[in-house]
Amino acid sequence: MVMESDMIWSPLAGLDLLDRRLVHALQIDGRAPFSRIAEVLGVSDQTVARRYGRLRRDRTVRVLGLTDPLRIGLTPWLVRVRCTPDAAASIGAALARHADARWVNLISGGTEISCLAHAATPGHDDTLLLQKLPRTPQVVHVAAHAMLHIFFGKDLSPVSRSSALAPDEAAALAPSDAPAGPPPEAFEAPVPLAPGDHLLLDALAHDGRAPAAELATVTGWSQSTVRRRLSELRAAGALYYDLDFGSGRLQSELRAGLWLEVEPARLAEVGAALAGHGEVAFAAATTGATNVYAAISCKDPGALYRYLTGPVAALPGLRRTETAPIHRLLKGPGPYPA
Incomplete structure (x- = not known):
């Protein structure tokens, strides 16, 4: 409870x-x-x-x-970048300066970066981030999952x-x-x-x-x-x-990224449940083995434990979870730093 x-x-x-x-x-x-x-x-x-x-x-x-982005014909990507231990902060800061990147975070103790990326305009959806990141010497691994539907956010x-x-x-x-009516991905044309x-x-x-x-x-x-x-x-x-x-306002509580593998038939049900959880700041369906991502905030480690072993564990069709603490927020929701 x-x-x-x-x-x-x-x-x-x-x-x-x-x-x-x-x-x-x-x-x-x-x-x-x-x-x-x-x-x-x-x-x-x-x-x-x-x-x-x-x-x-x-x-x-x-x-x-x-x-x-889904409504104007762009594909947003949830990107995880694993770096050499000495490089994550500098690469994360460089990503934060790029207009393609939103919600840039240092995660997993500051050795990994997560961000939301999409091109600025339709017709240029091969974002610079996804082109250049794998060729950066200090980048060990890049995983990019297309975002399909937002349950809670915007x-x-x-x-x-x-x-x-x-x-x-x-x-x-x-x-x-x-706006009223069906979700963005239900429209035939952007x-x-x-x-x-x-x-x-x-x-x-x-x-x-x-x-x-x-x-x-x-x-x-x-x-x-x-x-x-x-x-x-x-x-x-x-x-x-x-x-x-301001980024300083987001550091006082324990924040984490939560990746869930959910049975496809229960995806909408899980998304609706997450949207009602007070701990959830953002939740979306994605491609990949873990097909749901949520950004969460809890008061302290004990509260995070109770959330993971309570509401998260009770989600229907849940097969696997992965949790990565957010070490530092480098950029918020907009394309341009404050």
């Missing part, structure tokens, strides 16, 4: 109540106008703007506008489970242009992107709250066209907003 006190790492720890409520609001809709957030939180627009400005300036949190995170906002407050902030879309999405990857006037300058569109295209891309599932927390 997992104790309630084991759950969960939260990037909101250490923030005051208003900041926690603001961050929860931004996780629900990263591009919500400050006026709407202020109305829900019961404070002034200026207070919300000032608070977010400070959080971003201190590198506590920033909003990013990110693309769902615009959902541990913050989504926060109780900082009451249910009615969270509902009031839900975006009207959020969302087509024009050159202006790439400029727009690249700007949002730096700052998900960039003003419409700034985005209009970048794309050469009118502000009304920018707003319309943002809504279209979001409704189609190609664009979502996530929060990038």
Whole structure:
């Protein structure tokens, strides 16, 4: 049995109540106008703007506008890189500087790297990472597994489970242009992107709250066209907003990568179960012998033990597990470092 006190790492720890409520609001809709957030939180627009400005300036949190690679015709890869003992940190730092790489972590005591990789645009899906890594002398082994389906992630995170906002407050902030319908891989064709879309999405990857006037300058569109295209891309599932927390906020708890081998017939059931576990920050189905990956956070080694021997062990169709502690986060969800 997992104790309630084991759950969960939260990037909101250490923030005051208003900041926690603001961050929860931004996780629900990263591009919500400050006026709407202020109305829900019961404070002034200026207070919300000032608070977010400070959080971003201190590198506590920033909003990013990110693309769902599956929805725009890209294949995301979950990559594990085993290095010589003296090389993992430097290779990991080099990967973190590359726009193809997201969620770059040192794992297994700092001798291995894990990351999510995909090309920046369709038509260039042979990522530089997958081409060059095997030829790096200090790299001993590279394993890359295609990501097929996300059970929990994208615009959902541990913050989504926060109780900082009451249910009615969270509902009031839900975006009207959020995608609905089948998952990305169920669509017959990806969302087509024009050159202006790439400029727009690249700007949002730096700052998900960039003003419409700034985005209009970048794309050469009118502000009304920018707003319309943002809504279209979001409704189609190609664009979502996530929060990038300063790496120092992610080090206080025990974090680990969890690779599971699951009977194919139970894959969806296991994914749904993992999505409901408070310890899970991300979960996806992949190719390979281990066909499910989850990023998890627990309070301490005892909590991790209870999680592995409780909820994980009870998953249906589970054949094998592998756990690798995350030693250090080198890069979060966006293509560009903070």
